[in-house]
Amino acid sequence: MRRNMDVFRVGLFLLIIGGVSAQVQLEPQNAAVLRGSKAHFNCSTTQSLSVMTWIVNGRLVLTILEMGVLNSTERFSARNLTTPGNYKWEFTISTVQRDDAGEVTCQVLGGDPRIATLSVQERGNVEIIGGNRTEIEGVQMELECQAIGWFPKPNVSWSINGLSMGNCNSSSIAQGNLFNSNCSLKLTAVKNSSVQCFVSVPALSTPESSTVFLTVESTKKATIRDQTVLISVTVAFSAAALLFLLIFGIIFCCKRRKRKKSTYHDEVRRAQSQSQNRMPANVRGRDNRGYITDGRDVRDTNGGIWHTNFNKQQMPYAINNFNEDDLRKHRHATIV
Structure with missing residues (x-):
């Protein structure tokens, strides 16, 4: 371990006093990745590699010598991609965190430092509020797309039956270090359609999307449907009223029969009493x-x-x- 530290210190000293004759290239110059994924950078030089260092936001995280890689970790690693005449190393940041965003620097002994920019982004959720819709032909309607938990501020766009409607001017609200965005689409109900809302950030190769289906009914069909609903409601109400009257009638008849039977027995007893009173x-x-x-x-x-x-x-x-x-x-x- 001590030998490696000595080599590391020697490499840094040579790096400081070295000339600038080596040609160094760093790719990509700008990288955007999602949080939790991996970020890859390639640094190459035309001269034989003696010392190469990698710095992330001012922190020295990796050193590469001719003999191999020093202080490699699970999060920061490198692999040799050297070919004849081209000395190249691939630097990888695993499980990228938000605090990794910023400058990534490759320094080669004898060359100028090369700096790239790393952007760490967040993918949220997207939803068209209200779901599938059924409207009457010719009605003016409005759909709202909601994007929750994105970073940076996402781009929102619409398409109808696969035809792009372009980006919309969405309103965004920052909550902590994330953005919530809303975007509305106004359209006229003409025919059955598939409507999609797309939300994306640069780190996404394919935008996230939400789809709803618009069903358009003609005025005549809508009138028939309304009449059917009205008839159904009327029939249901009539059946309920008839059932109520039937139950009420049965109860009334039972009470009347019971009252009539009780009156009959009273009359019989009264007649017997009167007959006894009249008898000598x-x-x-x-x-x-x-x-x-x-x-x-x-x-x-x-x-x-x-x-x-x-x-x-x-x-x-x-x-x-x-x-x-x-x-x-x-x-x-x-x-x-």
Whole structure:
């Protein structure tokens, strides 16, 4: 490790005191990459390479000697692309970060430093607000494209059925170090169309896009559709009203039948009561003719007299088989 550091220091010393006779080229002069991707730079010279250094935004990140690459890391590396008469090295920045943006310098011993510019950009999202549309023929309409989370300020353009409508003057708002942009497109509904919004930044080889489909209906077709909707709504409302009336009718009939049945029973009970009130007292509580008296008279609540004369000779069997004390007396009255 110490030997490598000594070599590195010697290389820097030679670099400082060296002449300017070596011809150095750095490509590309401007590079734009997306954050998280890789950036590649090629530095070449016509003379035999002794020392080459790479500097990013003033930081020495890599040194190349004739014997090979020093202090290579996962983020900063180089590979030899030398061909006869052309000493070339490719410098790579992996997982590019936003703070890598700026100057990238290649310095070769005996030559002037060559500086390139690195731009680190962000790809966001794009969407046409509202999605697919259905409009009546001849209607003036407006579509809005929204680009969220881009850096730098993105370019927004439209196309209809593949025909470019050119860039639009979008309004952009910076949120932190990102941009949100909106762009509107005004058009007349003429025929069914595919409408696309394209959003791009220099680091993108292919723009991001959002697509919606415009369906155009003739006035006659739109009128028929409106009438169909109206008929459907009317039928649905009528069916609901009819169902309500049917349920109400059933409930009303059930209540009326119950009330009528209750009235009938009341009338029957009232008629029976009136019939009993009109019946003579001597008829309402007549004795049961099958009743055998035991010789005593008992007056009932209606003023009638019950004769209880009992003749033992009429029931010899009962007398012979039962004691007089065990004999139970029964009175039966039939009321009509």
